[in-house]
Amino acid sequence: MQLQDESNPDFVSEVISLYLEDSGSKLDRLAGCLGTPAPNFNEFDQIVHQFKGSSASFGAATMSGICVKMREAGHAQDAAACRSLLQELQASLAALQSRLEQFSILESRRKQCLNVGAQ
Numbered sequence: 001m002q003l004q005d006e007s008n009p010d011f012v013s014e015v016i017s018l019y020l021e022d023s024g025s026k027l028d029r030l031a032g033c034l035g036t037p038a039p040n041f042n043e044f045d046q047i048v049h050q051f052k053g054s055s056a057s058f059g060a061a062t063m064s065g066i067c068v069k070m071r072e073a074g075h076a077q078d079a080a081a082c083r084s085l086l087q088e089l090q091a092s093l094a095a096l097q098s099r100l101e102q103f104s105i106l107e108s109r110r111k112q113c114l115n116v117g118a119q
Helices: 011-034 042-060 059-073 077-117
Strands: none
Touching: 011 042, 011 077, 042 059, 059 077
């Protein structure tokens, strides 16, 4: 069984879109947790834990690794380290998004070639 086939030709693109949307939302929530004078480290930890899991499942090992460090900093209630790691995570997501956009362009071209060849 294939995840992407004729019956679901956009599966990969959909997974990419969902991951990026979810990641952006989580980054916003993390920034919100750290944007107060007394950060809520329990909420921060829950969000980072979810982000780590979704990143690992997606194959974004660098981002998952940053999340491990973020959880450690959060457990130590080191807001400055958490903010610094959040910036790393944002930069890593931006780089991943750029690579995924390139992949999407190539995937679109591949589909066009398949359609032309099928005619």
